Amino acid sequence: MGSAPKPTAPLDADAVRAALAGPSSDGSGLGAGSLWTSLEVVAITGSTNADLLRRGGAEGQVLVAESQVAGRGRMGRSWISAPGASLTFSVRLRPISVPASRRGWLPLLTGVAVASAVRDVSGVAAVLKWPNDVLVGSRKLAGILAEQSGDAVVIGIGLNVATPADALPVSPSGLPATSLLLEGAAVSREALLAGILRELERQYTAFRDDPSSSGGLLAEYRALCATLGRAVRVELPGGSVLSGVAEDIDADGRLLVAPVSGAPPVTVSAGDVIHVR
Numbered sequence: 487m488g489s490a491p492k493p494t495a496p497l498d499a500d501a502v503r504a505a506l507a508g509p510s511s512d513g514s515g516l517g518a519g520s521l522w523t524s525l526e527v528v529a530i531t532g533s534t535n536a537d538l539l540r541r542g543g544a545e546g547q548v549l550v551a552e553s554q555v556a557g558r559g560r561m562g563r564s565w566i567s568a569p570g571a572s573l574t575f576s577v578r579l580r581p582i583s584v585p586a587s588r589r590g591w592l593p594l595l596t597g598v599a600v601a602s603a604v605r606d607v608s609g610v611a612a613v614l615k616w617p618n619d620v621l622v623g624s625r626k627l628a629g630i631l632a633e634q635s636g637d638a639v640v641i642g643i644g645l646n647v648a649t650p651a652d653a654l655p656v657s658p659s660g661l662p663a664t665s666l667l668l669e670g671a672a673v674s675r676e677a678l679l680a681g682i683l684r685e686l687e688r689q690y691t692a693f694r695d696d697p698s699s700s701g702g703l704l705a706e707y708r709a710l711c712a713t714l715g716r717a718v719r720v721e722l723p724g725g726s727v728l729s730g731v732a733e734d735i736d737a738d739g740r741l742l743v744a745p746v747s748g749a750p751p752v753t754v755s756a757g758d759v760i761h762v763r
Contacts, residue, residue: 495570497550497675499527505680521687522546522577529553534576535642539635545580548683554644571649571665573679576642579690584697587738589639590755593618593632594739595689595703596641600628601710603681604645608671613712616732616741616759620645621712624761625664643682647675700737708735717762718743720754728752732759 507520523546530553531537538549554574581589597618604612604620604627612628613621620628628645646654646665654663666673693703708714713732720728720743730745730752741754 496529496552497527497573497679499525499550501676502680502683505676506683520546521691522548522683524548526550527552530555533642534574535631535633535640538576538578538640539633539638541578542638543578545578545638547578548575549577550575550679571653572647573643573645573675573682575679576640577683577686579639579641580637581639581690581694581697582637583694588697588700589634591693591697591700591703591739592639592641592690593630594707595693596630596632596643596686598703598706598710599685599689600630600643600645600682602706603678603685604628604666606685607678607681608666608669608673610666610669610671612710614707614710615761616711616713616735617739619661622664622669624662626661627664627666627669645678645682647673647678700739704735704737704739707739711735713741713759713761719760719762721758721760722754723756728754728757729762 503525506522523544525548527550531551532555534549534551534554538547541547551574552570579592581592594617597614597620600620601612601614604610610622615621618630619626620630628643630641630643632639632641646663648667649665651668654665656663689703693700714734716732718730718732720741722728728743728745730743732741733744733751734742736742736753741759742751743754744751
């Protein structure tokens with residue numbers, strides 16, 4: 487069992503608001519024209535996703551927890567965060583203009599936003615493992631989980647910022663974890679959060695305004711996706727396994743895998759991808 491990371495200063499919500507657009511006149515929002523209508527930081531919670539799903543309300547809410555004790559990841563996994571060592575937050579969106587068949591892009595575009603912001607703010611070469619794990623090399627830096635309730639989608643992000651090696655979470659899948667600190671980058675959590683929110687706003691609003699077209703987003707995703715061209719093993723829902731080479735991402739964000747048998751490519755819409763060395 488690892489030791490807890492050293493405490494750091496609480497995240498400064500006012501600094502994030504100022505970096506995004508400047509506080510609104512009543513001090514409650516993030517400025518005219520911004521997608522983000524509110525930003526709240528709490529000391530501890532079970533799950534920021536669960537909180538925003540339960541809370542309801544308008545699009546654009548951002549909830550950050552310094553410590554999360556019952557967070558959820560993909561495939562039913564847990565994501566626990568220690569105080570001050572990571573960014574653990576959720577955003578509430580209402581993509582009413584986006585058909586249900588296109589909403590599978592939301593966690594993928596979030597992955598693009600996170601990886602792009604990490605690169606811009608920290609200089610660390612973050613990449614994506616399909617569908618939306620954020621990696622540095624073969625090590626997991628961040629996880630993303632999207633959950634829908636009615637016409638709202640809440641997207642949770644957990645990113646290891648200053649977590650030392652002996653306090654990193656252990657993935658049930660065996661994928662080793664890392665943090666920006668361990669990758670040689672000492673970054674402000676405020677600057678990183680603001681960068682992610684800016685990039686997520688850019689990606690989301692473009693997609694929301696024209697959900698029928700994902701050309702630019704698809705190109706950005708492909709450029710960041712370390713899964714493409716790799717030998718992979720995909721653990722599919724229901725327990726079956728597909729082995730082959732990840733050839734491409736289609737217009738709906740699905741992974742195309744060429745089986746080792748030489749059969750035509752298989753379209754994968756859900757599954758746990760393992761990069762085979």
